[in-house]
Amino acid sequence: MTILEIKNVTKQFGGLTALSDVSxxxxxxxxxGLIGPNGAGKSTMFKNIAGFYxxxxxxxLYQGKNIEGQKPHTIAELGIVRTFQETTLFxxxxxxxxxxxxxxxxxxxxxxxxxxxLDKNKQKAAGEKVMEVLEFMGLSDRKDQFASELPLGxxxxxxxxxxxxxxxxxxxxxxxxxxxxxxxxxxxMDLTRKVRESGxxxxxxxxxxxxxxxxxxxxxxxxxxxxxxxxxPEEIRGNDKVIEAYLGGVx
Amino acid sequence: MNNKSxxxxxNIFFGAIFFAIIxxxxxxxxxxxxxxxxxxxxxxxxxxxxxLVTLTGxxxxxxAVMMGVGTYTATLLFNHYDLAMWFTIPMAGLVSGLVAVLxxxxxxxxxxxxxxxxxxxxxxxxxxIWIYHVGLFGGTSGLRGVEPPILFGIDFLDPIPYYYLTxxxxxxxxxxxxxxxxxxxxxxxxxxxxKAPLAESVGxxxxxxxxxxxxxxxxxxxxxxxxxxxxxxxxxPNQFGIGYMVFILIxxxxxxxxxxxxxxxxxxxxxxxxxxxxxxxxxxxAIYGGVLIASILFLPLGLESVPGKLKAWFGIGRTRQEPPxxxx
Ligand SMILES: Nc1ncnc2c1ncn2[C@@H]1O[C@H](COP(=O)(O)OP(=O)(O)O)[C@@H](O)[C@H]1O
Ligand SMILES: [Mg+2]
Numbered sequence: 001m002t003i004l005e006i007k008n009v010t011k012q013f014g015g016l017t018a019l020s021d022v023s024x025x026x027x028x029x030x031x032x033g034l035i036g037p038n039g040a041g042k043s044t045m046f047k048n049i050a051g052f053y054x055x056x057x058x059x060x061l062y063q064g065k066n067i068e069g070q071k072p073h074t075i076a077e078l079g080i081v082r083t084f085q086e087t088t089l090f091x092x093x094x095x096x097x098x099x100x101x102x103x104x105x106x107x108x109x110x111x112x113x114x115x116x117x118l119d120k121n122k123q124k125a126a127g128e129k130v131m132e133v134l135e136f137m138g139l140s141d142r143k144d145q146f147a148s149e150l151p152l153g154x155x156x157x158x159x160x161x162x163x164x165x166x167x168x169x170x171x172x173x174x175x176x177x178x179x180x181x182x183x184x185x186x187x188x189m190d191l192t193r194k195v196r197e198s199g200x201x202x203x204x205x206x207x208x209x210x211x212x213x214x215x216x217x218x219x220x221x222x223x224x225x226x227x228x229x230x231x232x233p234e235e236i237r238g239n240d241k242v243i244e245a246y247l248g249g250v251x
Numbered sequence: 252m253n254n255k256s257x258x259x260x261x262n263i264f265f266g267a268i269f270f271a272i273i274x275x276x277x278x279x280x281x282x283x284x285x286x287x288x289x290x291x292x293x294x295x296x297x298x299x300x301x302x303l304v305t306l307t308g309x310x311x312x313x314x315a316v317m318m319g320v321g322t323y324t325a326t327l328l329f330n331h332y333d334l335a336m337w338f339t340i341p342m343a344g345l346v347s348g349l350v351a352v353l354x355x356x357x358x359x360x361x362x363x364x365x366x367x368x369x370x371x372x373x374x375x376x377x378x379x380i381w382i383y384h385v386g387l388f389g390g391t392s393g394l395r396g397v398e399p400p401i402l403f404g405i406d407f408l409d410p411i412p413y414y415y416l417t418x419x420x421x422x423x424x425x426x427x428x429x430x431x432x433x434x435x436x437x438x439x440x441x442x443x444x445x446k447a448p449l450a451e452s453v454g455x456x457x458x459x460x461x462x463x464x465x466x467x468x469x470x471x472x473x474x475x476x477x478x479x480x481x482x483x484x485x486x487x488p489n490q491f492g493i494g495y496m497v498f499i500l501i502x503x504x505x506x507x508x509x510x511x512x513x514x515x516x517x518x519x520x521x522x523x524x525x526x527x528x529x530x531x532x533x534x535x536x537a538i539y540g541g542v543l544i545a546s547i548l549f550l551p552l553g554l555e556s557v558p559g560k561l562k563a564w565f566g567i568g569r570t571r572q573e574p575p576x577x578x579x
Contacts, residue, residue, distance in 0.1 A: 050452060076454035084452075090445040101442040105454040107435055111467065114434030115427055123435060166453045 003028040003201055004049070004170060009058035011044055018044040020225040021058070026170075031192070031202045033216035033233075037245065040222040042205040043085055046172045050082040051075040062170075077105055079169030083176060087155045089162070091148040095139055098147050098158055099130040102165035133165045137191060153184035157191065170201045177208040189215055213237070273418065277411045284526075285410035289417055291522050293479045296421045298502045298514035299428050300471035305508055306432065307461045308444035309366050312496055313354070314472055316374035319491035320347045321473025322480045323381065326394045336399060340420065340477045347473025348466050355462040371493070381488040393487030397480050417478050424471050429511055431467065440464055505546050507553020516554045
């Protein structure tokens, strides 16, 4: 069943067309790879879906409803959460606090309850959810460390945790494997699979071909803001256009 | 969420001593200094409420004027409706908060530098209203005739009872401010400061929380405004000009805005310092300015960071910032 549909989306920045009439669909429960050379428009696509940009043209349908142009926090409430290309954390907060911010949708409270502690049960539940996810991500031992003190692999895992505790339906992951060593990559691949098994649809932007080929059920290839090809990892691997545009030197 | 952790035996001990000192204090001071003590107590609320506004990372230049909104509200309610201070104080907070609600819509479309300048312009506009609406606000010479209450035979015109009254109200407000900062709401405000897009990506409506901080900060500073006018008895638009605003900024920055108690240390230290160099007369502003520059150069994190630095100097324990906010 289609959960997310991108319909003829165009995004222009002044004279520059970052996305040009892009259409594709994502099924519920899949891990979709969105690949393409640098500057192809992958991050721009994510930002359009997550509400950080408004498409110049076209529609984005989530569970059949138009969501393009909505604010990021509204999209998050609908169940679509993005992670960021550069490691983006609340560096000055502890691991626990970082993940706790992720529980905002369920854990938020009004000033009155905050002052008089009327939200105790809610906060307790949020704390438990956080610990559950940190456990899942192998971060529970580090919960009182500052985010800035973590090694890169754990920082990535924390970024994923912040998104996960918000209990999204779709996670948009922007290059989660960048800069990881093989061991960290393997660990992250396991985590990504586990996330998907918990019922979350994943869209993955990634350059690490081992991760992409190993994880994704289906790939959409972008090049110069257009959809160049779509298919299973095997089909894409053998697609001449893709090899020329993207894998060229690698193969 | 972490109120347990602040109620350690040590904290209670030092807290008790601190309270004993501030309660005994006015009895050892001259009349002039008793006045100063009251203004200082009011200013503590001013800087702490300002810090709440800055938690989201937005610095405004309208805080002094929002205090003025509270002051004028209390003055008008007292003069026209003869309302007692018990009503004028909360009303001053509410009206300041309400004005902040209205200002949110134009002002919070801006962030950072633009917000700073926009808030200054909005503040000047409000001051112009006070100046030109002579009938209601008394123009440049302002309004007078506000009096403190008389209750149970105690005349609060006396500095000592008025000081205790101020202390009680300010302490209550500080407790509320502390509770807010250490709650989920405070966590969200902090998160917007450190990385607004990340907070938004998990559902935080950053605009709404910036507005909330601004409105709450204005509410509390409105109360400070009312407290002040019931003591000095009169109000003019110039009390809330950019000069006073700059002092608020200096107190907060010199004290250190990363911790709840930083601005409190700042306003106390600088008030005491300013008073202690009174005898230098014409040189006073120069000395004051010099100390400011030195403190910003050598203590960019504020006076609040001194104990940590000393500890690091002598190698006692770790210097890591203590975790702010929640823990479980
Ligand atoms: N905010 C922006 N303003 C102007 N140009 C942008 C902006 N964001 C992205 N671009 C441009 O859009 C194109 C696609 O960028 P991006 O989506 O980041 O590529 P990718 O993530 O595939 O490497 C690039 O040419 C980039 O320079
Ligand atoms: Mg990118």
